[in-house]
Structures are given as structure tokens and as C-alpha cells.
Amino acid sequence: MLELEKKLRVGGIMHWAHLAELGVMNVPDRPGVAAVVFRSLGEAGVNVPFIVQSIDLQGQTHIVLCVAEKDRSRAIAALQGACAQLGKAVLREGPAVALVSVFGPDFRERPGIAAAIFTALGNAGVNILAISTSISTVSCLVRNQDLPQALSALEAACDLP
Secondary structure (H helix, E strand, O other), X not given: OOOOOOOEEOOEEEEEEEEEEEEEEEEEOOOOHHHHHHHHHHHOOOOOOEEEEEEOOOOEEEEEEEEEHHHHHHHHHHHHHHHHHHOOOEEEEEEEEEEEEEEOOOHHHOOOHXXXXXXXXXXXXXXXXXXXXXXXXXXXXXXXXXXXXXXXHHHHHEEOO
């Protein structure tokens, strides 16, 4: 078990439950792939609060995203169309998930923020399914049923305003 040295000073914790995790996987990496995926969702009127994109060692692009559970069917239909345009793309339907985000002042100038957040979640037995960061926010995708434990762990680890 990893130890937290002291409470992490943050601006706050946000969460969003009842999201559907979807993925457009195994697309040969090339310009315009993300545009096809997100144009199809935008045209379907589907909001996307979480996006992670990566390229594997074989040069395949993988895009994992979340939409509100109520938009799952509409998003799947839109993504099926996008996958058809992209050729070899595989649509992946994941579990019901939640997004938990920690935001704060000066994250860009404070080393160890991510480590403290991931340590708190790991010590609570919460598995992180995906991670996305910005200059001031660390967001983690977790299983919907793990959200209460994730929030409790982060509230205990953080010095909230």
C-alpha cells in the first residue's frame, strides 16, 4: 500500500455518473480519424464529456469516449456509421462508468498531483479504466459501482476548500 505524505490541496472534486463507455478501436492511424468519429457524434446531437486517444505499437489508433447512458443507443448508431467510413474500425461497448475529476490551482506547477490521486484510488481498491488530464484537472474513468469509494478516497486525500 502506498502512503500519502499529506493532504493534496485542490480546488474541488467533480463527478458524473451513469455514463456509457464506448470505443472506436484498431483504426490505422492517419489524419482525420478523430474528425470522422466526433463529427458523427456531433451530428447526432451527442455530447462527449470524456475522450482519450492513443496509438499502439502497431500504429493503430484507439479512441475511448463516454456519453450519457441515455445517449448510448444514439451514440452507437452514430459510431457504427463512423466505423464504416474508417474501414477496419471496431466499435467497443464498455460498461456503465462514472467520471471523477480533481481540479485545482497551479496543477501545472505542482509535481506529484497525479501520483497522489492515483494512490488514493488504488489504496481504496478503485480500478482506473482510463485517465485524461488537462493543465488544471485530472479525470479518471471508474466503474459506476466504484464511484462512492472513489469519492470517499479522494475527499480523504484532498484538502478541499
